[in-house]
Amino acid sequence: MNDPINVLTLFLFNIVLINIPLLYGTVGEIVVEKAGSLDLGVEGTMAVGAIFGYLAGCAANSMVVGLLVSFLAAGLCGALFAVLTVSFQANQNVTGLTITTFGLGLYFFVGKGMGERWPAMTVASALVDGFTARELPLLSKIPVLGKVFFSQNLLVYLGVAVAVLVWWYLNFTKTGLRLRAVGENPGAADSVGVNILLYKYVHLIAGSGIMGLGGFYMALNMSGSFEGSNCWINGYGWIAIALVIFANWNPVMAILGTLVFGFFNTLQIYSGALAGAFPGGLGWLNAVPAQLFKALPFIITAIVLIASSVRKKEGSGQPAALGLNYFREER
Amino acid sequence: MKKILALALAAAMSLSLAACGGGNGGNNPGGSSANNPGSASQPGTDVSTPVDSKSDFKVGAVYITSQNDTAGYTFQHHNGITTAMKALGLDPADLIVVDNVPDNDDTAVATAIDTVVNQGADIVFGISFGYINAMNDKAAEYSDVIFSHGTGYMANDTNFNNYFGRIYQARYLAGIAAGLKAKELGNNNIGYVAAYNTEYAETCSGINAFALGAQSANPDVKVYVNKINTWGDETLERQAAQALIDTYNCGVISQHCDSAQPQLVAQENGAFGCGYNSDMTEQAPNGHITAAIWHWNVYYQTAIQAAMDCNGDASKFVENMGGNAYYAGLAEGFVDASPVNEKTAAPDTKAVMDAVRELIVSGDWDVFSGVKLSYTVTDGKVEITKTNADLVDNAGNVIVAAGGPSVDDGVIKGSMNYNVAGVVEG
Numbered sequence: 079m080n081d082p083i084n085v086l087t088l089f090l091f092n093i094v095l096i097n098i099p100l101l102y103g104t105v106g107e108i109v110v111e112k113a114g115s116l117d118l119g120v121e122g123t124m125a126v127g128a129i130f131g132y133l134a135g136c137a138a139n140s141m142v143v144g145l146l147v148s149f150l151a152a153g154l155c156g157a158l159f160a161v162l163t164v165s166f167q168a169n170q171n172v173t174g175l176t177i178t179t180f181g182l183g184l185y186f187f188v189g190k191g192m193g194e195r196w197p198a199m200t201v202a203s204a205l206v207d208g209f210t211a212r213e214l215p216l217l218s219k220i221p222v223l224g225k226v227f228f229s230q231n232l233l234v235y236l237g238v239a240v241a242v243l244v245w246w247y248l249n250f251t252k253t254g255l256r257l258r259a260v261g262e263n264p265g266a267a268d269s270v271g272v273n274i275l276l277y278k279y280v281h282l283i284a285g286s287g288i289m290g291l292g293g294f295y296m297a298l299n300m301s302g303s304f305e306g307s308n309c310w311i312n313g314y315g316w317i318a319i320a321l322v323i324f325a326n327w328n329p330v331m332a333i334l335g336t337l338v339f340g341f342f343n344t345l346q347i348y349s350g351a352l353a354g355a356f357p358g359g360l361g362w363l364n365a366v367p368a369q370l371f372k373a374l375p376f377i378i379t380a381i382v383l384i385a386s387s388v389r390k391k392e393g394s395g396q397p398a399a400l401g402l403n404y405f406r407e408e409r
Numbered sequence: 410m411k412k413i414l415a416l417a418l419a420a421a422m423s424l425s426l427a428a429c430g431g432g433n434g435g436n437n438p439g440g441s442s443a444n445n446p447g448s449a450s451q452p453g454t455d456v457s458t459p460v461d462s463k464s465d466f467k468v469g470a471v472y473i474t475s476q477n478d479t480a481g482y483t484f485q486h487h488n489g490i491t492t493a494m495k496a497l498g499l500d501p502a503d504l505i506v507v508d509n510v511p512d513n514d515d516t517a518v519a520t521a522i523d524t525v526v527n528q529g530a531d532i533v534f535g536i537s538f539g540y541i542n543a544m545n546d547k548a549a550e551y552s553d554v555i556f557s558h559g560t561g562y563m564a565n566d567t568n569f570n571n572y573f574g575r576i577y578q579a580r581y582l583a584g585i586a587a588g589l590k591a592k593e594l595g596n597n598n599i600g601y602v603a604a605y606n607t608e609y610a611e612t613c614s615g616i617n618a619f620a621l622g623a624q625s626a627n628p629d630v631k632v633y634v635n636k637i638n639t640w641g642d643e644t645l646e647r648q649a650a651q652a653l654i655d656t657y658n659c660g661v662i663s664q665h666c667d668s669a670q671p672q673l674v675a676q677e678n679g680a681f682g683c684g685y686n687s688d689m690t691e692q693a694p695n696g697h698i699t700a701a702i703w704h705w706n707v708y709y710q711t712a713i714q715a716a717m718d719c720n721g722d723a724s725k726f727v728e729n730m731g732g733n734a735y736y737a738g739l740a741e742g743f744v745d746a747s748p749v750n751e752k753t754a755a756p757d758t759k760a761v762m763d764a765v766r767e768l769i770v771s772g773d774w775d776v777f778s779g780v781k782l783s784y785t786v787t788d789g790k791v792e793i794t795k796t797n798a799d800l801v802d803n804a805g806n807v808i809v810a811a812g813g814p815s816v817d818d819g820v821i822k823g824s825m826n827y828n829v830a831g832v833v834e835g
Contacts, residue, residue, distance in 0.1 A: 080656065088655050096648060190479070296644075301677060305643055305668045307474075307481050312644040347648045350635055350835040351656040364834055368638040 083222070085355035089348045090226040094234060096299065097340030099124070099311075101237045102292025103318030104325060104332040105244050109285030110156070111322060112248060113278050114261040116401040117159055118174025120289055121315025122181020127152030127290020128310050129185050132205075132297035136197040141208035141232075144294055152290020153283040155181060160282040164275060167403045182309055189304045199302035208232060209298045233295050238333060240288060245329040257281060261397030264404040274404055289315070317343075320379045326386065327395030339375040346371040466717050468494060469505040469530025471521045473537040476506050481641075481667055483508075485686060486536045486559070489705025496710050497717070505530050512539025519543045526554050531723070532716040534709070535559065544569065555716045555726045560611070562823065564733035567724035572708050575738030576611075577618035577820055578769050579701035581776045582739075582746040582762045583683040584622020586698045586754055587661045590681050592627040593755035596660035599623055600653030602646055602671040603636045603664070606834070610825040612636075615665050615701075617829045618776045619683075624831055625782045626761065633657045633835030634828070641667030650674035657835055661698075672697045681753050688747035698754050699762070700747040707743045708735060736821050740770045757786045764791040775815035777808070802827040 103120050110117045117123075130151035135144020159177055162168040189196070199205055209231045217228040248254040259267040260277045268274050296310045304310075321339055325331035345352075346368050353363040386394050470490055478484040491501035505528045507521035518540045525533050526547070532555040535544045541561040548556040548569035558564075561571040587599055601619065605612040620632040635649040646664070650671035653659045662682040664671040669692040675682035676696025682689075684700035715729035727733045737743035746766075749759040761784050768774050774782070774795070781798045784791055800809035800816075808827070809816055819825035828834075 085656050088652075092648070092652070092655075193479075300644065300647060300670075301673065303643075303670065303673050305480065305670070306478075307641055307668055308643055310644065312642065344648075346638070347635065347645070347652050348656075350633075350833075351652060354833065354835060355656075368636070372638075 080351070080355050082355040085348075085351050087222050087225050089344065089352060090222070091229075092348070093337060093340040093344045094226060094230055096344055097336055098234050098237045099292035099295045099299070099314050100318055100321060100339060101241060101332055101336040102295060103289050103315055104321040104335065105237075105241045105329045106285040106288035106290075106292070107318055107322045108248075108325070108327055108329055108332065109244060109281050109288060111327060111400055112257055112261045112397055113281040113285075114264060114397050114399040114402065114404065115159070115163060115278065115282055116170050116174065117156070117177070117282070117286070118171060118319065119155060119159060119177025119181060119286075119315075120318050121309075121311055121313070122178035122184075123152045123155040123286045123289045124181075124293035124296065124311045124315050125185040125309050126155050126181045126293070127287075128293030128297040129188050129304075131290065131294035132302050133188075133192075133197070135205050135294070136199070136202040136302070139202045139204045141204055144205060144208075145291060148290040148294035149287035150290075152293060153287035155290075156283040156286025157279070159286070160279045163403060164278045164282070167405060170401055170403065178315070185309055186306060190306050192304070196304050197302070199298070202302075205298060205302070233291075233298070236291075237295070240291070241329045241333050244288075248329070258397070261399055264399055268404075268406065274406070278404075289318070292318075317375070320376060323396075324375075324379050324382050326382075326393075327397070338378065342371045342374045466499060466713075467503060467505060467528070467530045468499065468532055468534070468713060469525035469528070470507075470534045470536065471510050471518065471525060471540060472506060472508050473510060473512055475508040477508075480669075480687060482686065483536065485703060486534075486705050489703075489707075489709045490534065492706035493709035493713055496706070497713055499713070510537075510540075512537040515543045519547060522547045526551055531555060532557060532713065532726075534712075535561075553723050555719070555723045557712055562734075564727070566727055566733060568726050570712075570727055570730055570733040570735060572712070572735035573611075574703060574708070574736065574743040575817065575820070576701055576703065576744045577614045577776055577817070578739045579744040579746050580615045580618040581622035581625075581769075582766060583663065583699050583701045584619040584624075585626045585762050585765060586746070586749065586758045587619070587663055587681075587683050588623035588626030588630055589755040589758050589761065590661050590698060590753075591623065591630050594660040594681075596658065597627065597629045597631060598657045598659045599630050599632045600650065600657060600659035600662045600671075600835070601632050601634045601664065602649045602653070602662065602666055603634050604640045604666045605638065606634055606636045607826045607828065610820050610823040612665055613828060614777075614820040614825050616832055617825070617827075619663055620829055620832050621776060621781075625765075626784065628783075630831065632663075632832045633659060634832060635835050637666065639666075643668045643670050646670040647674055651678075653835060654678050654680055669693065684747075690747070690750045694750070694752065696753065697750055698758070699749050701744065702747045703744055704742055707741060708737065711735070734821075738769070739766060740772065757789070757791070760786060760789055760791050764793055768793060775817055777817055777819065778815035779809040779811045779813035801830045803830050803832050805830075 107120055127148035131144045131148025134147035155177055162173045163170050211229050211231055214228040218224040256272050264274050300310050321335045325335040349363040352360045472483045474483040476487045494501045505525050507524050510521045511517055534557050536559045538560045541563050544556050544558045545563045556569040558571045560573050564570045591597055591599055603612055607613045623630045635653050637645040637649050646666050646668055647670040650662050651674050660680050662671050662675040664685050669689045672682045672684050672689045672693040676693040681698055682696050683698055689700050690697045718729050719725045779800055781796045783794045797811040799807045799811050802808055
């Protein structure tokens with residue numbers, strides 16, 4: 079009754095569908111961290127992007143408006159982080175945590191404040207349509223993989239495009255090079271005339287904006303149903319911070335990281351179905367405690383961390399000045 | 410200069426964080442000065458004075474989330490307590506509450522209980538399972554105050570009891586609705602999004618009762634359980650429900666988890682569902698059929714009345730309650746199935762459910778027994794046929810031999826740890 083190939087395809091398809099917000103969060107955080115700032119407020123930033131993007135998208139019945147507003151709303155969180163840590167030199171860790179608390183608070187405040195006026199996604203046909211799967215010509219005809227990678231919604235393709243674009247920007251443009259210099263050694267960058275303040279502000283805002291797009295994705299993936307018992311983002315923001323390390327601060331590697339983390343994330347839901355479809359090969363999945371699936375990505379992250387520290391600095395993408403505030407007079 | 414500024418900002422932020430955390434209680438929980446006996450032990454130190462005026466009686470509660478919630482577990486309990494207070498002539502505005510008390514932190518629970526007691530509460534309700542140790546300790550410490558703990562198993566013989574209900578009876582009724590719907594759809598696959606399964610008697614008894622109810626209406630159904638390993642997580646609940654529909658083509662989705670997401674997913678996919686805790690027809694009018702629900706006010710009214718009858722002698726509470734564990738079901742009106750949504754239900758659903766409800770209320774039959782039910786409906790008249798049959802778990806072990814009595818004590822004492830035949834881990 080249950081075709082094993084079908085179950086496998088569904089499982090792989092959902093790994094991509096469910097976990098793409100991780101990619102947005104990770105790529106956004108990479109942009110922020112490449113500017114030398116450690117923003118622990120990803121969770122809150124995504125929540126703010128999600129709720130305002132969704133509400134605006136519904137009101138205007140437009141994907142573009144939704145994307146734009148989620149980018150801007152989350153960008154404002156980034157601006158707040160920048161004001162506090164760059165201009166006022168506040169501790170980055172504490173500020174990041176504050177942004178998370180603030181963002182989640184704002185999410186619930188706005189959501190519960192809407193009450194009965196909360197818009198159902200079915201009202202906004204453009205959002206429903208925008209989130210419908212699009213089959214790419216030819217590619218989607220490949221067995222299994224065609225469905226998994228090339229029959230997704232537009233925001234999945236956009237996420238991958240953003241990741242590749244950011245990778246190109248960081249590695250192959252002059253401003254990208256300067257940005258990396260700011261993250262590695264702001265004093266040196268400053269001495270050759272890079273405007274540290276401007277670079278930090280722009281990239282903290284842009285990075286946070288990208289996180290916000292991930293939040294908007296989560297909103298659509300939840301069909302915009304707000305119940306207010308827990309936040310849509312649901313810890314994805316925290317996983318994204320771990321993914322940055324896993325991906326070694328490389329946006330293209332983040333795509334792979336998203337799939338790896340997503341694999342375990344979704345395995346939790348699909349373990350029973352997989353065990354049922356492949357009783358011989360995967361029957362043991364039912365005996366694995368779900369807590370292990372939740373822990374595995376972080377165990378892998380720990381291993382990656384150890385591996386990269388054993389290799390010393392060589393090949394590590396971590397900006398040298400990450401988490402340190404830059405104070406010009408102390409240069 | 411820079412360091413001072415950074416320090417000042419960091420300090421301001423951590424202070425604001427602390428302020429948020431502390432503000433939840435609406436009271437200063439750390440204030441040990443509030444421990445003076447003035448208001449705390451009023452009923453105890455002055456045992457001879459009976460509480461003659463009803464309005465003198467103070468009710469307190471410790472909540473896992475907020476009394477301002479508009480849905481969910483705390484909402485249901487808060488609603489129950491305030492409804493009971495109104496019925497007993499108490500002013501709900503006098504209810505003493507500490508909100509947002511995490512149930513994995515004994516110290517926080519103890520502090521919350523101190524806060525409630527120090528404001529003069531005569532009875533303290535703790536609604537979450539994890540409050541169990543703190544409730545037990547505080548019941549010994551404040552022997553002049555009554556403690557009542559929901560979903561727990563600890564108690565003493567004087568001022569501390571626990572309470573829960575035979576929600577499995579309501580789930581059996583919901584199962585009937587699901588089984589009839591499956592029959593109407595011609596699709597024997599039913600999905601069940603569960604917080605946990607055999608780890609807790611509460612969850613697996615619910616799954617089993619639901620499956621048995623569904624099988625009574627349609628012997629061919631299979632119940633696929635997708636467990637999410639948390640009591641509430643909107644995202645996971647949605648994903649699990651979607652996976653059940655995608656992989657098993659389930660036409661009906663039931664649930665034991667906090668949010669209405671499984672019902673919403675069912676509706677979005679043109680499927681149907683049975684909710685839990687509240688009548689989810691409100692959220693999913695085109696998908697939801699009926700939900701297993703609690704009428705917490707039934708217990709709270711009984712308990713507050715019993716506490717008021719103690720006339721200040723808290724040690725008589727357990728005696729007044731007729732025991733230290735309250736475990737009522739359909740008969741007492743403590744649990745029930747929510748009104749059937751005629752728009753989604755299969756024909757005769759309500760009639761069959763009503764007939765079985767009557768049978769359970771009469772006490773002649775209970776869910777986990779060696780007697781199976783089946784139904785024939787003619788012109789709206791329901792005839793229940795009882796057949797002796799083994800109650801078998803899904804590994805083939807006989808739990809109750811044909812004709813044997815119900816093993817509901819497996820639920821009450823928490824020892825049930827199996828799934829009945831027809832339940833599949835999905």
